[in-house]
Amino acid sequence: MTCRPSSEYKTYLTEEELPTHYYNVRADMRNDHDPMLNPATLKPVTVDDLAPVFATELAKQELNATDRFIPIPEPVREFYRMYRPSPLVHARYLEEALGTPAKIYYKFEGNNTSGSHKLNSAVAQAYYAKLQGLTGVTTETGAGQWGTALAEACSYFGLTCDVYMVKCSYEQKPFRKAVMGVFDARVTASPSPTTDIGRKILAETPDTTGSLGCAISEAVEAALNSGGTKRYVLGSVLNQVLLHQSIIGLESKIAMEQLGEYPDVVVGCAGGGSNLGGLIAPFMADKLRGVKNPRIVAVEPASCPSFTRGRYAYDFCDTGRVTPLARMYTLGCGFIPSANHAGGLRYHGMSPILSKLYHDGYMEAVAYEQTRVFEAAVLFAKRETILPAPESAHAIRGAIDEALKCKESGEAKTILFGLTGTGYFDMTAYENYLSGKMSDSIPTDEDLQKGFDSLPKIPQNEGI
Ligand SMILES: *Cc1c(COP(=O)(O)O)cnc(C)c1O
Numbered sequence: 001m002t003c004r005p006s007s008e009y010k011t012y013l014t015e016e017e018l019p020t021h022y023y024n025v026r027a028d029m030r031n032d033h034d035p036m037l038n039p040a041t042l043k044p045v046t047v048d049d050l051a052p053v054f055a056t057e058l059a060k061q062e063l064n065a066t067d068r069f070i071p072i073p074e075p076v077r078e079f080y081r082m083y084r085p086s087p088l089v090h091a092r093y094l095e096e097a098l099g100t101p102a103k104i105y106y107k108f109e110g111n112n113t114s115g116s117h118k119l120n121s122a123v124a125q126a127y128y129a130k131l132q133g134l135t136g137v138t139t140e141t142g143a144g145q146w147g148t149a150l151a152e153a154c155s156y157f158g159l160t161c162d163v164y165m166v167k168c169s170y171e172q173k174p175f176r177k178a179v180m181g182v183f184d185a186r187v188t189a190s191p192s193p194t195t196d197i198g199r200k201i202l203a204e205t206p207d208t209t210g211s212l213g214c215a216i217s218e219a220v221e222a223a224l225n226s227g228g229t230k231r232y233v234l235g236s237v238l239n240q241v242l243l244h245q246s247i248i249g250l251e252s253k254i255a256m257e258q259l260g261e262y263p264d265v266v267v268g269c270a271g272g273g274s275n276l277g278g279l280i281a282p283f284m285a286d287k288l289r290g291v292k293n294p295r296i297v298a299v300e301p302a303s304c305p306s307f308t309r310g311r312y313a314y315d316f317c318d319t320g321r322v323t324p325l326a327r328m329y330t331l332g333c334g335f336i337p338s339a340n341h342a343g344g345l346r347y348h349g350m351s352p353i354l355s356k357l358y359h360d361g362y363m364e365a366v367a368y369e370q371t372r373v374f375e376a377a378v379l380f381a382k383r384e385t386i387l388p389a390p391e392s393a394h395a396i397r398g399a400i401d402e403a404l405k406c407k408e409s410g411e412a413k414t415i416l417f418g419l420t421g422t423g424y425f426d427m428t429a430y431e432n433y434l435s436g437k438m439s440d441s442i443p444t445d446e447d448l449q450k451g452f453d454s455l456p457k458i459p460q461n462e463g464i
Helices: 056-061 075-082 092-098 119-131 145-157 168-174 173-184 196-204 212-224 237-256 275-289 352-359 371-386 392-407 428-432 445-452
Strands: 021-023 069-071 086-090 103-108 137-143 160-166 186-190 229-233 265-269 295-301 311-316 325-332 364-368 414-419
Touching: 021 212, 021 229, 021 237, 021 275, 021 392, 056 119, 056 237, 069 275, 075 119, 092 103, 092 371, 103 237, 103 392, 119 145, 119 229, 119 237, 137 145, 137 212, 145 160, 160 168, 160 173, 160 212, 160 428, 173 186, 173 392, 173 428, 186 212, 196 212, 212 229, 229 445, 237 275, 237 352, 237 414, 265 392, 275 295, 275 352, 275 414, 295 352, 325 352, 364 371, 364 392, 371 428, 392 414
Parallel strands: 103 414, 137 160, 137 229, 160 186, 265 295, 265 414, 295 364
Antiparallel strands: 021 069, 086 103, 311 325
16 A cells, blocks of 8 residues: 655645446445335335436436445446546645644545536436437526536436426525536526426426425426336435546545545535445444444535434425335425525435434534625635535535534544535635625524424334
C-alpha cells in the first residue's frame, strides 16, 4: 500500500486504486431493516413486484441483503475514471480559522458537471437500464443535481431521460434546466398536466410549489405508461443508491489508511441518506463487526427533520402514494417543507438502511437552522475556496461544531465529513443569506402532526 506524508493537503488515489466492488452494508447488519411492502398486499415486495418500475438488476440489488461485495461493471468503472477517484482533502485552513486541535478531512464529490455525488449512482442506474435494452428512464429532481447527473449518464449510454422537476426549483433555477438540456433531457415542471397524478394534485392545490414526493409519483406514472420501454430511477433513499454511493466511503477509507488516519467522527448531510450511507459504509462495517467504534453523525435541516423529529413508520416514498411502503424515519408523505427553506434536503423520509441503523443506536442525528448552515458555508468558502452546495453545508456545520467541541475539550480528534457538492446554482439562497433576508422556519408540532396524519393507516403502523 502507498504511504503518504500526512502533511499532504489533497490525497488522490490512482485510477488503478479505484474500487472494483461496491460494498453492501446490509450484509453486515445484525438486524436487517423491515422489508419493503407491496401497498396492495402488505406483503414484502419481490423482484417481480419491482420489475415493472425498476430495471431488473437494480430491483435485485434493492432486495440483496446477503452479498457483501457487488462488482462494479467495467463500463461503469470506465465512466468513473472520467471524474474519480475524488480527492480527500485535509481542511487545514478551516482548522486554522477555528483554532481547533481536531483534524478535519473532507471527501469532495462536487468535481463533476452535476456538482454532486449523484453521478455515482446515475451512471450505474443508466448502465443497467441500457443493459436490459430499455430506451429511456424517468425521474424526479428537486434542486436539480440528480436530474443533471442522470441526464449526463443517459446521454453517455444513449438513453432518453424525462425529468419531473419540483416546480419551485424549476422556476428558481432556470440554468439547471439548461444544463440538463445540454444532455438532451426533457424537463417538466411538477406537478404537471401530463400525468393523472399531476392533474389531480393541480386540481386540489393549483398554487402548489410542488414537492419531491409529487414529482416521484409523476415520474413513476410516466415509466409505467411507457409500454415497458422505460423504467423509473431514483437518486436517493433506496438501498441500490446507497450501494452505488459506497464508492465514496471505500475511497475515503483507502486514502485515510494511506495517511495513517482513521476518523473518530464521520459527519454527513442527510436528505434521503445516499451520500451519508455511502460515506459511512466501510466505517459502519468496522463498527458492526466491533473492529472500530467511530461516531457517525447525520446532519439534517431543522425545517425537514426526519431523523430528529420523524416517526419510525411504514410510509410511501412519494406523495402520490404509488411506490412501495418502506419503514423509515419519516415526516409523512404529505409533509411539504416551508417554501422559505432554501437549503435542500427536503425529502420527507429517510433511507430504510440508515433509519434502522439510527433506530438501533449505531448513528446520531442533529438538525440545524438554515442561517447557521449558510454561516458555515460562507466560512468554509473563504477558508477552503470551494463554494459548497447548501446541502453539503449542513455537513460542514456539523463538522465545525465537532471541531469546536474539540477546541473546548482540547482533544485532537480526527473528523471526516462529506462535501457532497458545489453551490453555483444556489446563488439566490446565498444572496438571501448575505443580505440578511434569510429566515429560519422550524415546523411546530402541529405542522408535523399534519404530516403524520398522512401516514398510511395499516396494521404495521398501529401504535407508532
Ligand atoms: C442530493 C444532494 C444531497 C442529499 O441527498 P442524499 O441522498 O441525502 O445524499 C446532498 N448534497 C448534494 C450536493 C446533493 O445534490
